[in-house]
Amino acid sequence: LEVGLTQAQLLRDLGRLESAVARTDSIRTLESELTRDVARLGEMRAAQVARDTRALQEEALRRKNLLLAVVIGVLSFTSEVQHGTLAGVVTARPARWVVVMAKAANAAVVGFGMGALAIAGGLIGSLSGGLEMGDTSGMVVDAVSGIVLTTVAAALGVGVGVVIRHSSAAVASVLVWALVVENLLRSMAPTQVARLLPFSAANGLLGTRQATDTAEMIASAFSRAQNAAIFGGYTLIALVIGTVLLSRRDVA
Numbered sequence: 001l002e003v004g005l006t007q008a009q010l011l012r013d014l015g016r017l018e019s020a021v022a023r024t025d026s027i028r029t030l031e032s033e034l035t036r037d038v039a040r041l042g043e044m045r046a047a048q049v050a051r052d053t054r055a056l057q058e059e060a061l062r063r064k065n066l067l068l069a070v071v072i073g074v075l076s077f078t079s080e081v082q083h084g085t086l087a088g089v090v091t092a093r094p095a096r097w098v099v100v101m102a103k104a105a106n107a108a109v110v111g112f113g114m115g116a117l118a119i120a121g122g123l124i125g126s127l128s129g130g131l132e133m134g135d136t137s138g139m140v141v142d143a144v145s146g147i148v149l150t151t152v153a154a155a156l157g158v159g160v161g162v163v164i165r166h167s168s169a170a171v172a173s174v175l176v177w178a179l180v181v182e183n184l185l186r187s188m189a190p191t192q193v194a195r196l197l198p199f200s201a202a203n204g205l206l207g208t209r210q211a212t213d214t215a216e217m218i219a220s221a222f223s224r225a226q227n228a229a230i231f232g233g234y235t236l237i238a239l240v241i242g243t244v245l246l247s248r249r250d251v252a
Contacts (some may be wrong), residue, residue, distance in 0.1 A: 003031075007071070007146060011238060012135050014225075022159070025188040026143075044250050051125060051239070061145065062206055062208065063231065064152055065114065065118050065154050066149060066150065066202055067117065067175065067178055068114070069110075069114055069115070069149075069150040069151075069153035069154045069157065069242060070153045070154070070156055070157040070160070070174050070175060070178075071109065071113045071157060071171055072106040072110055072111065072154055072157060073104075073110075073111070073153065073154040073155060073156060073157020073158040073159075073160070073161065074157040074158070074160050074164075074167070074170045074174060075161070075170055076103060076106065076107045076110070076154075076158060076161070077103050077158050077161035077165075078161045078164070078165055078166060078167040078170055080099060081161075081165050081169060082166075082167060089233055091140070096246045096247045097243045099246070100158070100159075100162055100242055100243045100246060101239075103158045104155040104158045104159070104238070104239055107154035107155055107157060107158045108151045108154050108155045109135065110154055110155055111150040111151040111154030111155070112147060112151040112225075114149065114150050114154075115146050115147035115148075115149065115150030115151060115183075116147055118145055118146070118150070119143050119147065126193070136207075140225070141207075142201060142206070142207060145206055145207065145224055145228075147227075148228060149202055149205050149231070152228075152231055152235050153202070153231075153235075155229075155239065156198075156234060156235040156237050156238055157174070157236025158238075158239065158242070159235060159237075159239040159241070159242045160173065160238055160242075162238075162239070162242025162243070162245065162246055163238065163240075163241055163242045163245060177199075178199050182197050182198070182199050182200070184199060186200060189217050190222050192210055192220065195217065195220060195221060195222060196230060198230070198231060198234045200230075201222070201227040201230035201231040201234075202227070202228035202231050204221055204222055204224065204226075204229075205224055205227040205228050207224060207229060220229065
């Protein structure tokens with residue numbers, strides 16, 4: 001009887017031991033799976049950080065190209081005013097609206113070329129650097145939007161230059177408005193008003209969002225075509241005002 005009890009107890013102990021070994025194996029398996037999940041999560045997080053960093057860099061580059069296009073347009077007119085060559089142009093072509101339109105067209109061509117080169121350079125740099133292309137379904141639309149923006153922005157710069165005429169004042173006005181004033185207005189104005197601002201429309205044309213954009217701003221954003229019309233409208237207004245002022249001013 002004692003031997004039977006001892007054998008039964010031994011079997012129970014063996015069963016407990018097997019159960020403990022199974023639990024240990026299960027824990028080890030779970031630990032291995034957790035380790036793999038943590039490593040995978042780290043890789044995903046690193047990839048997300050890399051994508052976010054690239055997106056911020058691209059946004060900064062686009063903003064720089066936009067401002068550069070406007071400044072080029074400004075200087076294409078104000079430099080002639082400061083160097084006194086505008087008088088000869090006006091003498092040869094008395095219709096001053098023709099002069100303004102010609103300057104705007106020339107600046108637009110330069111802006112077009114600048115946008116095309118910027119996009120080509122960014123694409124070549126990404127490919128040569130081994131960066132993943134990701135989703136390329138909207139690449140053509142983004143490229144066309146970028147070229148349209150720099151083209152129109154250069155013409156806008158001409159309008160600003162015709163209105164202000166002095167190079168330093170015109171360039172400073174553009175930069176202060178784009179980098180300071182408009183950001184303040186965006187933070188204070190209602191969403192329906194903020195989306196009508198010129199550089200907000202420019203960002204919308206590119207399909208980009210700013211860090212200060214709220215959920216309401218994103219939900220009420222215009223389409224690319226609407227933003228293009230708004231930005232083009234500002235350009236047209238600047239050129240019309242500049243033409244009227246140039247017609248009433250004496251050109252030395």
